[in-house]
Amino acid sequence: MAPRWKWKGAEAKAFAEPISNTVSELQSSLSQTEASGFLSSCNVLLSVEPEQAELLDRCCFGRPVVCAEKNKRWIQLTFEEAFFLFYKLKCIDKISLQSCYLENEVDLWRSMRSFKPNFAMFYKAYSHLRSKNWIVRSGLQYGVDFVVYRHHPSLVHSEYAVIVQSIGEYNRLRVWSDIHCSVRLTGSVAKTLLVLYINGKVNTENMNLPLCLDDYTVEEQTIRRWSPELSREDETRT
Incomplete structure (x- = not known):
């Protein structure tokens, strides 16, 4: 995009x-x-x-x-x-x-x-995006965790709506209907849904220290709605 x-x-x-x-x-x-x-x-x-x-x-x-x-x-x-x-x-x-x-x-x-008990996971996602020089703002008005901009919001519209996920602990996209709703919503406001999976086995004792951030990894996955019209053969062709 x-x-x-x-x-x-x-x-x-x-x-x-x-x-x-x-x-x-x-x-x-x-x-x-x-x-x-x-x-x-x-x-x-x-x-x-x-x-x-x-x-x-x-x-x-x-x-x-x-x-x-x-x-x-x-x-x-x-x-x-x-x-x-x-x-x-x-x-x-x-x-x-x-x-x-x-x-x-x-x-x-x-x-x-x-x-904020899940602060470590959200901060890992936030710092991951910020370190890549994306502008990160709250995504509350779009029903997501963050929205990200390529530059200042006064200059450009946000490109991605971000949902933060953690396998087994914090999962907003539990069933297909959750994914479908999120994709339709972000698509209607011209954004791509970006899911950040925060993974890693963190020692319980380390959770009280910011050093636990080194134990996390971030996996990025974009989800887009598939449009059949973009793949269908031209019906006028003989």
């Missing part, structure tokens, strides 16, 4: 400003200041400077929260986004939970898993 650009000139703008370059710029900016956040049961609120808020928006991390402060901006991050910024990009210095600082990845990992 070719990218569906939203306006004339969007493709040229995307090539002129690669996401990888913007992420590097974000890393450099946040590393020079002390970025801190607050962990709740469902998200992380990050406090940053206005310039850094603009970079986060260009990289599509989080969503801005309206506030009256002029010199500070608040960004609402999902667990996956916050941990990626903290653990992978080293952009966040500390995150607090109930007045206690979580200054290392182990404490943050355990806290997020306590609120």
